[in-house]
Each structure stands twice: as C-alpha cells, then as structure tokens.
Amino acid sequence: MTKVAKTSVEINPLLANRWSPRAFSEIAISDDLLIKLIEAARWSPSASNLQPWHFIIGKKHDETYQKIFETLVEFNQLWAINAPILILSCGEKTGKDGNPLQTFKYDVGQAVAHLTFQAISDGLFVHQMAGYSKEKAIELFQIPNHFEPLTVIALGYMGDPLILPSRMQVSEKAERVRKPLADLISQNIFGTASSIINKLK
Ligand SMILES: Cc1cc2nc3c(=O)[nH]c(=O)nc-3n(C[C@H](O)[C@H](O)[C@H](O)COP(=O)(O)O)c2cc1C
Numbered sequence: 455m456t457k458v459a460k461t462s463v464e465i466n467p468l469l470a471n472r473w474s475p476r477a478f479s480e481i482a483i484s485d486d487l488l489i490k491l492i493e494a495a496r497w498s499p500s501a502s503n504l505q506p507w508h509f510i511i512g513k514k515h516d517e518t519y520q521k522i523f524e525t526l527v528e529f530n531q532l533w534a535i536n537a538p539i540l541i542l543s544c545g546e547k548t549g550k551d552g553n554p555l556q557t558f559k560y561d562v563g564q565a566v567a568h569l570t571f572q573a574i575s576d577g578l579f580v581h582q583m584a585g586y587s588k589e590k591a592i593e594l595f596q597i598p599n600h601f602e603p604l605t606v607i608a609l610g611y612m613g614d615p616l617i618l619p620s621r622m623q624v625s626e627k628a629e630r631v632r633k634p635l636a637d638l639i640s641q642n643i644f645g646t647a648s649s650i651i652n653k654l655k
Pocket residue numbers: 472473474475530581582583584585586605630
C-alpha cells in the first residue's frame with residue numbers, strides 16, 4: 455500500500471513515500487540491514503559532534519523486544535506486536551563535564567530521521583512512538599542517569615492492513631494531511647507571511 459504525500463512541489467520520492475504504517479509484515483530483518491540503519495544514524499550531524507544517541511534494539515521473540523513491548527501503552531501494543539523490530543532510542547542528557555547538552559533531543563531526532571530514510575530506501579518502514587512508559591524503560595534496561603529514553607521505533611516491511619483492529623484499518627488507509635506550507639514560514643516578524651509563498655502556483 456502506498457500513501458504518497460500530495461506535495462505542493464516535487465520533493466525527493468523517499469520523503470514523499472515515507473509514512474508511518476501500523477501494519478507490519480512478519481518478515482524478519484537481517485542484522486546486516488539493522489547495522490546499515492544504525493550506520494545511517496551514526497553519520498547524522500549533532501551539536502559539537504557529541505553524537506548523543508543510543509539505540510536498544512529488540513528482535514521479535516528476544517528478551518529485549520519483550521521488554522520494549524512491555525513499556526508501550528495499550529493502544530501501541532495492539533499494532534506494534536506485528537513489528538519484527540522494536541528500537542528504544544535514548545539520548546545523552548549531559549556532557550563529560552556534567553553540563554546539560556542543550557540539543558540532545560534535537561540531535562537524536564535527527565539521527566532517527568536519517569535511520570528512517572535509509573530504511574525507506576531499503577524498502578522498510580518506520581513508525582515512531584512516544585506512547586510508552588519512560589519509567590518502565592529506565593527500570594527494565596537500567597538506563598544510566600545521564601541518558602533519557604526518548605522514543606520507541608517500530609520497524610519492518612509493510613504488512614496487510616487487515617491484520618489490524620478495525621478502527622486502525624481506517625487510519626491506515628486515510629489520506630496523509632499537513633498544515634498549509636504558508637503556515638510554516640515567516641518573513642521579518644514572526645507570523646508575517648513570507649513572499650516566497652507567492653511563487654507557489
Ligand atoms: C515523536 C513521535 C511520537 C509518535 N507517537 C506515536 C504513538 O505513540 N503512537 C502512534 O500510533 N503513532 C505515533 N506517532 C506517529 C504519528 O502519529 C505520525 O507520524 C503522524 O500522524 C504523521 O503521519 P505520517 O508519519 O504517516 O506522515 C509518533 C510520531 C512521532 C514523530
């Protein structure tokens with residue numbers, strides 16, 4: 455199933471074709487592919503090149519997967535159970551000097567974006583989640599104080615929407631929507647319409 459973004463101008467097909475499915479196929483993901491995705495994340499930019507990311511990777515039926523799954527809220531458990539891979543992304547909150555890293559969440563988010571587009575390029579899909587218990591994740595994985603769990607990432611090949619509970623099948627097939635482009639950009643004073651938008655046909 456494809457859900458190509460209806461973009462106002464043409465963008466890279468990898469970006470237009472990305473979306474967050476809830477139906478994943480059972481097909482397993484090879485370790486080579488997983489390494490490739492983490493390598494894509496590793497080469498992401500970060501403030502002062504501090505690379506504050508860390509990924510805990512669970513493969514279906516292993517203990518790590520089970521523990522990540524346990525942290526999910528019930529709604530996410532209903533669909534994420536199909537994903538062959540669950541990853542807990544974590545960020546390093548403080549530098550070696552003990553001072554807070556101001557951009558650690560931004561940096562980890564960007565690394566996950568790199569991982570996502572490598573995944574799309576290899577035929578996989580990613581669905582990020584904030585609906586999980588950080589406290590449980592900290593406890594189950596003994597995450598040190600200077601790290602913070604950020605998101606859970608479901609990863610795999612796309613599956614048949616019919617495997618989902620019926621209410622999720624509806625959103626699985628729904629059109630992807632976004633705020634208008636004009637709402638995202640300003641000129642001079644924040645909120646003042648930008649003239650570049652006039653170039654849009
Ligand atoms: C940080 C983050 C947290 C999210 N949390 C959840 C979640 O807990 N459960 C869920 O079903 N989707 C979650 N999503 C998916 C978003 O709902 C989805 O990306 C958004 O609706 C846009 O759809 P698209 O990714 O298909 O374009 C999350 C996405 C992000 C980036």
